[in-house]
Amino acid sequence: MRVAVVRFPGSNCDQDALHSLRDDLGIAADYAWHEDRDLSGFDAVFLPGGFSYGDYLRCGAIASRAPILDEVRRFAREGRPVIGVCNGFQVLCEAGLLPGALMRNLSEKFVCKTVWLQAGNRTSLWMRGVPDRPISIPIAHGEGRYLCDQDTLKRLQDDDRVAFRYVDREGRRTPEANPNGSIDDIAGILNEGGNVLGMMPHPERATSELLGGTDGRTILSALSAVRA
Amino acid sequence: MTTVRVTVTLKPSLLDSAGRTVAGSLVKLGFDEVKDVRIGKVIRLQLETYDEARVRAMCDKLLANPVIEDYTIEVEP
Numbered sequence A: 001m002r003v004a005v006v007r008f009p010g011s012n013c014d015q016d017a018l019h020s021l022r023d024d025l026g027i028a029a030d031y032a033w034h035e036d037r038d039l040s041g042f043d044a045v046f047l048p049g050g051f052s053y054g055d056y057l058r059c060g061a062i063a064s065r066a067p068i069l070d071e072v073r074r075f076a077r078e079g080r081p082v083i084g085v086c087n088g089f090q091v092l093c094e095a096g097l098l099p100g101a102l103m104r105n106l107s108e109k110f111v112c113k114t115v116w117l118q119a120g121n122r123t124s125l126w127m128r129g130v131p132d133r134p135i136s137i138p139i140a141h142g143e144g145r146y147l148c149d150q151d152t153l154k155r156l157q158d159d160d161r162v163a164f165r166y167v168d169r170e171g172r173r174t175p176e177a178n179p180n181g182s183i184d185d186i187a188g189i190l191n192e193g194g195n196v197l198g199m200m201p202h203p204e205r206a207t208s209e210l211l212g213g214t215d216g217r218t219i220l221s222a223l224s225a226v227r228a
Numbered sequence B: 001m002t003t004v005r006v007t008v009t010l011k012p013s014l015l016d017s018a019g020r021t022v023a024g025s026l027v028k029l030g031f032d033e034v035k036d037v038r039i040g041k042v043i044r045l046q047l048e049t050y051d052e053a054r055v056r057a058m059c060d061k062l063l064a065n066p067v068i069e070d071y072t073i074e075v076e077p
Helices: A014-024 A069-077 A087-094 A150-158 B017-028 B052-063
Strands: A002-007 A028-033 A044-047 A082-085 A101-103 A111-119 A135-141 A145-147 A162-167 A186-190 A196-199 B002-010 B041-047 B069-075
Touching: A002 A014, A014 A028, A044 A069, A044 A087, A069 A082, A082 A087, A087 A101, A087 A196, A111 A186, A145 A186, A162 A196, B002 B052, B041 B052, B052 B069
Parallel strands: A002 A028, A002 A044, A044 A082, A082 A196
Antiparallel strands: A101 A145, A111 A135, A111 A162, A162 A186, A186 A196, B002 B041, B002 B069
16 A cells, blocks of 8 residues: 655645654655656555645635546546545545535634544544544634535535534534534535545544544554555 | 626625624715625626627626626627
């Protein structure tokens, strides 16, 4: 397993992602550049957080039209693992690889704190290692309010494609536990195949005790379970 | 050369949280008549040749996100 951490101009969680994968999880990972057109030699894609292209036009809009996205689409189609975190989630939505959109937080504030998440889906390759208890993962975003129309929401629910919901420490869904006003308390969703995961919280910031927690490992360790 | 103005706005059914904040600020400044504010984007394109279908394609492919936004196209005099 070798993971491509894609760098766009303005990515700023790319080094965190690479460090987390390599040093905390022992997974082979290297950077890929947004203008690359060939990801052969890689088995999975990590779209990191940041402010790709300065968030110009809309978050993730320009990045989602970058040359490397053709390869990311191929990975998605072939059932390979693809994860987009924060700005990476926005890129996946803008690219049409995941439904819906991410809008400005209801509070109009950038929110940087640790939240609790409850896993929804239990069968996706990304979700098999995630425990039933709430997990603790940091968020840092100004535009993380997930939104989609009612038909899409119903499809996500019926097809078991909600990966994570914001909850409190005891696993209860409360207005206070939802940091941005996301519909249905959604923090992350999956594509139809379950191999593409988009989420606003940062699992790569929670893979080491030294940095405050290791619950992120329960998600990212999925990559070590996948054989090339 | 043709100048085309594309106006991108959030769909009316969606909450515009930035607009709501601006509305609140205007009311605080004494403009009590303000009941709602919606914020959009104006994108001005300088085009060598104008073909509305192509500008529409630009909007659909990049300038607007059909999930959350509507757009209008006007040719500037």
